[in-house]
Amino acid sequence: MLQQIQQQIKRLKARGATYVDTRWYPYEKTDALTMWNGNLKNAASASESGAGIRVLYKGAWGFSAASDLADLAGLYDQAFDNAAAAAERVSFPVRLAEKDALQAQFASPCQVNPFDVPLAEKVAFLKEMDARLNQEGVFQRISDATFVRKQIIFVDSEGSEIEKTITEVFFTLQVAGLDEQGEMHERKFRLGRRGESRGWESIDREYLSEQAERIVREMNQVRTAPQCPKEERSVILLPGIMYLQTHETIGHALELDRILGYELAYAGGSFVTLEDFGRLRYGSPRLTARADATLPNSPGSFGYDDDGVPAQDNLLIDKGLLVGAITGRQMVEEANSKARRAIFKGSGGANRATAFYRVPIERMTNINIDAGQDGSLDDIIRNTEKGLMVDGDRSWSIGSNREQFHFGTEIGWLVDEGRVTGVVKNSTYKGDTLKFWNSLSAVGDSSTWEVRFIENCGKGQPNQIMQLGHGVPVCRFDHVTIGE
Amino acid sequence: MNERILTTLRALRQSALEKGADATFLIHEENSYLMRFANSAISLNTNEHLVRLEITAYDGKKRASYGMITDLNQLNAMREGLDTAIAMVAHAMPLDYQPTVPVYTETFIDESGYDLALAQLSNAEKLAYFNAAVAHLETDDIRLSGIFSCGANIMAMIGTRSEHLQYFASTDAQVSIVLAHATLKWEVTAEQSAWRKEDLNPAALHRDLALLLDHYHHDTPQQIPLGAYDVVFGPAAIAEMVSFMGWIGFNGGLMKRGFSFLSEEQIGQKIFSDQITLQDDPGRLETYPFKRDFLGLPRRSFSLFEKGIFQAFTWYQDDADEFGAPASGHTVPHTSLSLAGGRQEVATLAELLALPREKDLLYIPFLHYMNIVNPSKALVTGTSRFGALLLKADGSVVVPYNVRLTQSLLEIFGEKVAWASRQTLPYNTSQSYGARNPTAVVVPAFLLVRDLEISHSNSSY
Numbered sequence: 001m002l003q004q005i006q007q008q009i010k011r012l013k014a015r016g017a018t019y020v021d022t023r024w025y026p027y028e029k030t031d032a033l034t035m036w037n038g039n040l041k042n043a044a045s046a047s048e049s050g051a052g053i054r055v056l057y058k059g060a061w062g063f064s065a066a067s068d069l070a071d072l073a074g075l076y077d078q079a080f081d082n083a084a085a086a087a088e089r090v091s092f093p094v095r096l097a098e099k100d101a102l103q104a105q106f107a108s109p110c111q112v113n114p115f116d117v118p119l120a121e122k123v124a125f126l127k128e129m130d131a132r133l134n135q136e137g138v139f140q141r142i143s144d145a146t147f148v149r150k151q152i153i154f155v156d157s158e159g160s161e162i163e164k165t166i167t168e169v170f171f172t173l174q175v176a177g178l179d180e181q182g183e184m185h186e187r188k189f190r191l192g193r194r195g196e197s198r199g200w201e202s203i204d205r206e207y208l209s210e211q212a213e214r215i216v217r218e219m220n221q222v223r224t225a226p227q228c229p230k231e232e233r234s235v236i237l238l239p240g241i242m243y244l245q246t247h248e249t250i251g252h253a254l255e256l257d258r259i260l261g262y263e264l265a266y267a268g269g270s271f272v273t274l275e276d277f278g279r280l281r282y283g284s285p286r287l288t289a290r291a292d293a294t295l296p297n298s299p300g301s302f303g304y305d306d307d308g309v310p311a312q313d314n315l316l317i318d319k320g321l322l323v324g325a326i327t328g329r330q331m332v333e334e335a336n337s338k339a340r341r342a343i344f345k346g347s348g349g350a351n352r353a354t355a356f357y358r359v360p361i362e363r364m365t366n367i368n369i370d371a372g373q374d375g376s377l378d379d380i381i382r383n384t385e386k387g388l389m390v391d392g393d394r395s396w397s398i399g400s401n402r403e404q405f406h407f408g409t410e411i412g413w414l415v416d417e418g419r420v421t422g423v424v425k426n427s428t429y430k431g432d433t434l435k436f437w438n439s440l441s442a443v444g445d446s447s448t449w450e451v452r453f454i455e456n457c458g459k460g461q462p463n464q465i466m467q468l469g470h471g472v473p474v475c476r477f478d479h480v481t482i483g484e
Numbered sequence: 485m486n487e488r489i490l491t492t493l494r495a496l497r498q499s500a501l502e503k504g505a506d507a508t509f510l511i512h513e514e515n516s517y518l519m520r521f522a523n524s525a526i527s528l529n530t531n532e533h534l535v536r537l538e539i540t541a542y543d544g545k546k547r548a549s550y551g552m553i554t555d556l557n558q559l560n561a562m563r564e565g566l567d568t569a570i571a572m573v574a575h576a577m578p579l580d581y582q583p584t585v586p587v588y589t590e591t592f593i594d595e596s597g598y599d600l601a602l603a604q605l606s607n608a609e610k611l612a613y614f615n616a617a618v619a620h621l622e623t624d625d626i627r628l629s630g631i632f633s634c635g636a637n638i639m640a641m642i643g644t645r646s647e648h649l650q651y652f653a654s655t656d657a658q659v660s661i662v663l664a665h666a667t668l669k670w671e672v673t674a675e676q677s678a679w680r681k682e683d684l685n686p687a688a689l690h691r692d693l694a695l696l697l698d699h700y701h702h703d704t705p706q707q708i709p710l711g712a713y714d715v716v717f718g719p720a721a722i723a724e725m726v727s728f729m730g731w732i733g734f735n736g737g738l739m740k741r742g743f744s745f746l747s748e749e750q751i752g753q754k755i756f757s758d759q760i761t762l763q764d765d766p767g768r769l770e771t772y773p774f775k776r777d778f779l780g781l782p783r784r785s786f787s788l789f790e791k792g793i794f795q796a797f798t799w800y801q802d803d804a805d806e807f808g809a810p811a812s813g814h815t816v817p818h819t820s821l822s823l824a825g826g827r828q829e830v831a832t833l834a835e836l837l838a839l840p841r842e843k844d845l846l847y848i849p850f851l852h853y854m855n856i857v858n859p860s861k862a863l864v865t866g867t868s869r870f871g872a873l874l875l876k877a878d879g880s881v882v883v884p885y886n887v888r889l890t891q892s893l894l895e896i897f898g899e900k901v902a903w904a905s906r907q908t909l910p911y912n913t914s915q916s917y918g919a920r921n922p923t924a925v926v927v928p929a930f931l932l933v934r935d936l937e938i939s940h941s942n943s944s945y
Contacts, residue, residue, distance in 0.1 A: 039806070040577040045568060048553030050534075063530040068555030078531060085607035086519075086526035091627075120575040127577065140741050176742060183860040184742040262522040264629040264664050264671060268852065268869075271669075271944075357532045357553075395855040397865045399886060401669060401945055406865050406888060408857045426858060430888075430940060461631050462518055462530065462916035484890060484939055 001026075001069075002155065005051075008076040009157050012055055015080060019056040019096060021156035023306060025049050025356040028150035029115060035126040035143045038134070043119070052356045053079040059093025060086035065357035092337075096329040097347045099309050101159030106303025109296060110167040110199035114147035117200050125203060132212035133175050137220040139184075140176040145169075145203075146455065152356075160308040168299055168467060169198045170455045173212050179223045185425060187219035187410050188392060192239075193451035193469065196297050221423045222411050228424040230483035234384055234415075234441070235429050236476045238377075238391035241409050242369070243452035243470035249433045250282075250289050251367040251470075252459075253402035254316055254324070256331040258362075260338070266461050268400030271433065272322065274339040280322040283437030286372055289317040291326050292471070293349060293365035299453055299467035300366035302352065307360065309349035316367070320438075326350045328362050354464035361460050366451070368471035372443025377474050380442045387415035388482050390427050406430040406484075429482045436477055444474035485593065486638055488556050489513060490649060493642040496539075499563050500644045505570050508586055508643040510538040510778075514920035515603070516635040519610045521661075524628045529607065536919055537562055541569040545579045548572035581806045586641070588648035588780040597654035597769050599680035603636040605657075610634075617661055617674070617686035621693055625668075626701070630661040637920050639817075641778060650780065654772050655679060656922030658912040661689055662870070663697060669945035670705060670883070672696035672871035673850065675720065677912030677924045679769055692833050696871045703883040707943045708846075708874060712935040714902070715889075716836065716875075718849030723911035723925040725851070725864070725893060726762065726823055732859040733893070734788050734796070736812075737803025745862035745894065746794060755894070756792040757901035761824040763787055764798065764814070765926070770910035771820035772922040777801075781813040788821075822926035826904030831929050837875060845875040845932070851889070862893035867940075888940035896933055905929040 001024065009020045027049050034042035050067035053076050062083025066075050114122075126143045133141035148168040155161050171191040176184055189211040194202060237245055257263055258270045272280065283289075293301050293311035304310055307329045316324045325344070327335075328351030332344035353360040374380055381389065392410025399405065412427025413420045451471040458465050489511050500507040513535050520528040535556055540549040550569040554561055610632040618628050634657040642649045657678040664671035674689040674696075717725075731738065738744050746755070764786040766773035775783050779801050787795040798814040830836050836847065854866035867888045874882040905928040912924045 035577075039579045039581075041579075041802070043548040043572060043576045044551065045549075045572060046551040047565075050553060060526060061528050063528060065530075065532045065534075066555075067534050067553045068557065070555070070557060082529040082531060082607070085611065086529040088611055089521075089524070089526045091523050091525040118575065119572055123575065123577050178742055181860075183858065260523070261627065261629065261664065261666070262527055264522065264662050265520065265631050265660055269664070269669060269671075273667075357534060359528060359530060395857045395865065397853045397855040397867065397888075399867045399888075399942065400671075400852045400869045403944065404867070404888065404940060404942060406857075406890065406940070408855075428857065432943075458917065461520055461633070462516065462532075465917060 004072055005155050008072055009155065012076055012080050013157050017055050017057050017080060019157055021054050021154065022051055023353065023356055024051045024153045026151045026153065031115065031147040033122055033126055033145045035130045037141055038130055040123060050356045051075065052353065052358065054359060055079040055083040056094055057083035058087035059090045061094060062086055063359045092334055094330050095333040097332045099307065099329065099347060102308060103161050104304060105163045107165040108167050109197035111197050112200035113149065113167065114169055114200040115149055129173060129208060129212055132209055133173060133216060135216050137177045137223060138175045138216055139178055142174040144172045154306065154308055156308055162304045162308055164303055166302060167199055169202050170453065171203065173215060175216055175219050177219055177223050179425065185219060185222045186394065187215040189215050190453065192453050193298055198297055218411050222425045225423040225425045228412050228427040228483040232479055233482055234387035234476055234478045235480045235482065236380060236384060236387050236389040236415065236474060238389065238474055239450040239452055239472050240391040241393055241407065242472040242475055244393045244396055245407065246367055246369055246470050246472055247364070247454060248396060248398045249402055249405055250316065251364040253433065254326050255362045256325040256327045256335055259325065260331055260334060263459070267459050271401045271403040274335055274343065276322050277343045278323060281320055281438065282317050282322045282434065283320045284440040285320045286440050286443045287317055287320050287437055288370040290315050290368050291348060291350060291365045292368050295366045295469065295471065298366050298451055298469035299455070300364065300469035305349045305351045306353050307347060307351045309347045312349045314348050326362050326364055328360065331362060352466060354466055358462060358464045361464065363459065363466045364457065364468045366469040366471060369473060369475070371446040371449040371473045373445060374442040375445055376447050377444060380444055380474055380476055381415055381420060382418045383442065384415045384476060385417060387476065388427060389413040389415055389420065390429065402433055404432045427482065428484055429480050430484055431480055436480065439478045440475060441478045442476035448474035485595065485651065486513065489638060489640050490651065492556055492559065493640060493649060495559060496562055496566060497642050497644055499566055503570060505566070506542040506585060506644055507566065507569065508540045508641060510639065510641040512536040512919050513638040514635055516920050519607065519632040521614065521628050521630045524622055537565060539566055539569040541573040542583065542585050543573045545582055546573050546576040547579065547583050548576045583805050584779060584801050585645060586643045586779045587645045588643065588650055589646065591648040592776050593651045594775050595653040597679050597772055599655045601681035602634060602655040602657060602678065605634055605681060613684060613686045617689040618663065618693065619690065621663060621697060625666050626663050626697065627666055628663060631658065633658045633916065635920050637922060650776055652774060654922065656772055656914070657684060658914050661693065663693055670700050672700055675912065677770065677910045679772060695833055699873060699881050700883055703881065705883045705885050707941050708884045708887065710938055710941055712937050713846040714843050714932060714934050715936045716845050716847045717931045717933065718847065719909055719911040719927050719929060720850040721848055722823065722927040722931050723913055724854055725896060726821055726925050726927060727913055728854065728856065728864060729893060730819060730821065732856055732862065734798055736797035736799040736809055739797055740803065740807045743859045745860060750794050751796060753794055754792050755794045756789055756897040757899055758791040759826050759901050759904055760789050760792050760897050762789040763822050764819040765822040766820045768820050768822055768926055771822065771924045771926060773820040774816040777813045777815040779811065779815050781811055783813045786812065817921045818923040823928060825906045825908045825928045828903040828905050830905050831907035836930055837881065841875060841877055844877050847873040847875060857890065863890065864893060865890040885942035885944060887938045887942065889936060890939045891936055896936065900934045900936065902932040902934050904931045
């Protein structure tokens with residue numbers, strides 16, 4: 001197969017293509033299990049294989065993909081023809097930033113292949129978790145596990161040949177209950193990064209049982225809690241919501257294709273402009289953010305992106321100052337040219353596709369906030385005069401340029417004069433992105449730092465979902481409107 | 485009709501029968517094309533040809549499924565998939581209810597929503613459409629984005645309990661055009677949905693874009709004060725909110741699980757304004773309908789709200805099985821929601837602007853990133869996008885920066901509804917995550933709702 005791919009790439013180069021690459025997926029396997037109120041509602045396995053072909057011709061992209069590889073030449077020709085059609089309307093001819101031709105391999109860390117674990121064992125584990133969640137006050141209980149293993153072979157016309165094997169484990173527990181008024185309240189736990197690998201070994205019964213107990217306890221506290229007040233307070237974001245705040249108002253805002261207007265048809269743009277790099281005070285000096293695809297054991301760490309560029313650890317915001325973006329080969333060339341200065345020294349290695357049948361676009365890697373020096377969670381609470389501590393994402397809605405947001409959280413704790421005074425329900429907060437990050441007044445130390453996973457970040461057309469991570473500490477922001 | 489799909493399904497059924505298995509098979513074939521524009525160029529031109537097979541095996545109260553992206557030449561691999569599904573169901577846990585296994589009592593073939601001309605639309609024709617829709621509207625600063633997404637979709641199914649098949653073929657197109665200012669960052673849009681080529685009309689999009697550009701190009705945007713406004717929603721916003729009702733409203737399974745603002749006691753009660761009549765109407769070809777559900781039940785017009793009175797919940801078969809509800813024919817990838825038109829004669833943006841008004845009207849065509857804050861209260865939040873306008877009572881028009889609306893659907897579709905357009909149109913709500921599943925909601929062109937609170941007003945784009 002590899003030889004045939006090389007031959008087709010050479011053939012299209014001879015037809016005049018500037019660049020050709022292929023992502024061949026020999027296999028992608030998924031096991032998905034959902035137990036809902038004791039019923040195994042979903043016991044599904046899936047497999048897929050195929051290839052996606054990307055062709056650059058006269059400054060325009062064409063893409064074609066198929067699961068049927070019997071007519072490989074036809075598939076490559078279709079991609080070429082699509083590029084030729086796109087070349088009829090070019091405003092800024094696509095150029096790709098330089099990179100090295102690599103022959104490389106990457107495997108995500110995995111001790112026990114989850115596909116070697118019998119289905120009966122997986123079902124028994126879900127049943128055990130379901131029993132843990134089945135307590136007083138719980139109206140709905142869900143245990144959900146997804147296991148993925150895929151092999152991707154990347155070949156391009158610049159001499160790269162990279163083989164990746166990626167294993168993913170995602171696990172979620174969720175409970176919901178009704179309050180006296182019949183309103184539903186939820187509490188979730190999503191398994192994040194623990195240890196150095198994420199095969200079946202990440203399914204730690206003791207730890208997950210503790211989390212099951214905790215979310216039931218907290219959901220029941222919310223059920224009987226008073227309504228969140230509508231006022232201005234400091235908000236203390238625990239990692240279970242801080243990851244999403246980072247995702248939505250730093251991660252998406254700093255995707256370079258959004259900044260350059262390539263997502264205006266759907267996902268939206270960004271309030272950030274090319275002039276802002278090196279100049280914009282994005283947050284308070286306590287804020288340092290990075291795109292770190294080298295963090296071991298996270299869905300945002302993948303060895304090499306789908307341009308064949310090695311994973312990197314790049315600063316995005318340095319002590320509050322905007323210095324970087326989430327980038328791939330095409331966008332850095334265009335951004336530097338349009339800005340008439342070398343903002344970016346090369347691709348940041350963040351171009352990824354969700355499947356063989358989708359084209360790579362800029363995606364978040366691990367968008368992390370560095371731990372700070374404001375102590376533990378207890379220290380931050382102790383130093384908060386009037387606050388609302390929140391955790392768990394319930395709803396999120398963000399402006400199309402990521403300029404403002406509204407978040408609903410699963411649980412809130414009022415903090416008054418340095419101590420937690422009670423739980424509230426229906427806790428929400430909102431703000432303007434720059435004002436909010438500039439109001440960052442405390443960043444927890446490494447004891448508060450956790451890596452949370454996202455398994456379904458959506459972007460692009462055709463739509464793609466992507467898996468990634470966020471390493472975040474506990475953070476406090478001042479003068480925030482809550483309860484709306 | 486794709487005979488190979490039918491032949492493959494019959495062969496798989498035969499294999500299952502030989503193995504003594506109880507199983508169903510669904511083949512989904514898509515030919516998807518997407519031309520995407522950004523910065524006034526074609527930023528991506530793609531096509532995907534994908535064949536998916538979904539096998540569900542049953543054993544009493546146990547059920548397991550195996551899905552694969554494959555091709556029709558791979559019958560042996562598909563049979564291995566069947567073996568996997570059979571092996572899985574042996575280890576699955578019994579449900580505490582009996583799942584219904586589909587039994588098709590007759591073969592049903594529906595190609596009424598398939599248009600060969602649309603299926604064969606060329607790259608050149610798509611580009612010509614876009615060029616016509618934005619002719620003379622682009623400048624160095626005003627740049628084109630958008631998509632021309634089209635495709636052909638086949639879904640076919642068979643089970644071991646009957647030799648009959650179901651086969652659905654459709655074509656679809658979703659066009660979205662955005663003109664955005666490169667530095668000022670405002671953006672306006674016009675969209676179109678079609679199931680056949682003859683419904684594609686670039687001139688209509690050009691008309692709306694030109695009108696919006698006229699205001700956005702010449703008027704200085706303003707941060708409008710917070711407070712209550714009379715809001716006119718455009719078709720995109722209406723369709724999005726109606727779609728949310730299918731999730732946290734009349735979905736029987738989610739109601740039983742507590743994720744709904746409706747309850748069984750409310751059937752027959754007035755929930756919304758008497759100007760709200762909503763149906764699931766598979767007779768509307770522009771909604772890419774399924775005229776049978778995947779259990780084989782005929783789908784006919786199904787009343788959800790009649791003059792504001794709640795009529796019935798919809799049930800996926802699995803939910804109906806679990807909760808002992810009657811099957812309602814809603815085991816389909818999407819319904820065919822249709823919100824009836826009202827009395828107001830206003831079909832186009834130009835007509836809306838020309839409408840006499842006693843108070844300011846805030847026109848919100850599109851709600852970006854809508855999400856559910858509290859399902860029990862139908863509380864949703866979203867931000868205006870794509871060409872909002874403040875139509876002043878004195879006849880002038882102000883371009884507002886985007887605003888946030890955090891409101892209950894019970895308020896929006898309740899007694900505050902002033903009028904709905906008589907004219908309706910299909911708004912394409914397709915998402916292209918995973919398998920192609922074209923969807924559209926028929927809605928009035930405009931809906932005026934009095935006194936809705938704006939909770940956030942941007943100071944810039």
